[in-house]
Structure formats: C-alpha cells, structure tokens
Amino acid sequence: MKRSLLPTSVFAAGSRCRSGLIILFLCCLPLLLTGCLGTQSLPWGSEEDLKIALSDIELQEIKALETIFLLKLRVANPNDTATEIRSIKCELKINGELFASGISDERQGLPPFGTISVPVVVYTSKFAIVGSVIEILQKDVQQYGSKPEEPLNYELTGQLNLGQDGKEVFPYEVAGKIVLNR
Known part of the structure; x- marks a missing residue:
C-alpha cells in the first residue's frame, strides 16, 4: 500500500496555510504602512523647528x-533630514x-x-543710525554718567524660504x- 505524503485533510492544510499568511501579513503591516506614508512624518514622531x-x-x-x-545668521537643523535654504528675509x-x-x-x-552661517546684507538709513546712536548715548549719560554700561536689545524677525522652489516658508523671531565694546 502506498502512503500519500499529502495530509489526510485538504481543508486542514489550507487553514494552516491561511493562518501562516495572516501572521506574515500582520508582521509586515507596519512596514507597509510606513512605505505608504512616504515623506510625511509619522504621527508619533515630530520634527523640531530650525x-x-x-x-x-x-x-x-x-x-x-x-x-x-552684513548680518551673519547661524541656522541649525536639529532633524535627521537635510533641507535647502532658498532665500532669507530679515528685519x-x-x-x-x-x-x-x-x-x-x-x-x-x-x-x-x-x-550653517547665512550672510544677509541689510540696509539702514543714515537718519536711523544717527538717531539711534544719539538716543543710546543720551540714555547712557542720563543713567550712568559718562560710563555707558547697558547692552542693546535686538529683535530679528523674518522668514526662511526652504526647498528647491522656496515655497516652504519658515517664519522666525529671535x-x-x-554688548558694545566702548
């Protein structure tokens, strides 16, 4: 009598095969979902601002x-993806x-x-400089006598245009x- 190498029940073999495929599918599901997301960030991961x-x-x-x-701005990227700075505006x-x-x-x-260090040429009128210097010196003399000690407060605002086409806008405020060496 010849013995068959096939299982006695074709239905039992089919169910084992299907359960193996289901386990394989469930194991690969995270990889499939990651591939479908493409360049978008995953919901549990977030990129930090520049x-x-x-x-x-x-x-x-x-x-x-x-x-x-000439202003030199230091731009730091705390993320694991590279980007391109297309242009930068500042005030x-x-x-x-x-x-x-x-x-x-x-x-x-x-x-x-x-x-990276990004150079930005900025322009100011003579009147703005003269007015600012006179105001600073007068304030220093009034508060400290002839020895000025107060640093200047500055605000730098603007936007970076990122990417090849520069359409991704990143506003910033610093x-x-x-402290002037006088």
Whole structure:
C-alpha cells in the first residue's frame, strides 16, 4: 500500500496555510504602512523647528544716505533630514525701533543635525543710525554718567524660504542683547 505524503485533510492544510499568511501579513503591516506614508512624518514622531541665531554684525559701507551691514545668521537643523535654504528675509530692530532690513537669495544646503552661517546684507538709513546712536548715548549719560554700561536689545524677525522652489516658508523671531565694546 502506498502512503500519500499529502495530509489526510485538504481543508486542514489550507487553514494552516491561511493562518501562516495572516501572521506574515500582520508582521509586515507596519512596514507597509510606513512605505505608504512616504515623506510625511509619522504621527508619533515630530520634527523640531530650525534654530536661528544672530552670530555677527559687520559694517560694510557708509554712503551718503544709507549704511550697509552684513548680518551673519547661524541656522541649525536639529532633524535627521537635510533641507535647502532658498532665500532669507530679515528685519533688525534695536531697542524696539526698526534699524535695518534686507534679503538674501544665497542658496545653501542645510545638512541633517548640522549648522550653517547665512550672510544677509541689510540696509539702514543714515537718519536711523544717527538717531539711534544719539538716543543710546543720551540714555547712557542720563543713567550712568559718562560710563555707558547697558547692552542693546535686538529683535530679528523674518522668514526662511526652504526647498528647491522656496515655497516652504519658515517664519522666525529671535531676540537678544548686543554688548558694545566702548
């Protein structure tokens, strides 16, 4: 008598096969869902905002009616994905008054977990500088006599345009103090 290698019940073999496929499907489900999400972030993970800081101010040129400064902004990416900075706009206020504004179209790649320095040329009128300096000196003399000690408060506001086309807008606002070496 020949013995068959097939199970005695075709239905029992089919149910074991189906349960194995179901277990395989359930194990692969998270991978399938991750693949379907594409570039969107997962609901349990969130990306942090870019960090922006004023790292330097340089006087570039003094003209008849305006003064040109170069601001250097430090942009830090605390995320594990790279992005591209397409352009940056900024306004600098000193002691609450608009001091200078400008825009830069210098493209730079921002690596994951990296930082870059972005130069932005800003312009201010002679009248804004003269008025600010006189106001600061008068305030210092009134409060401290001839020895000025109070730092300048600044606010830097604007927006970064990110991505290849620059359509992703990231607004920012940074505040701090500038201590002048007098």
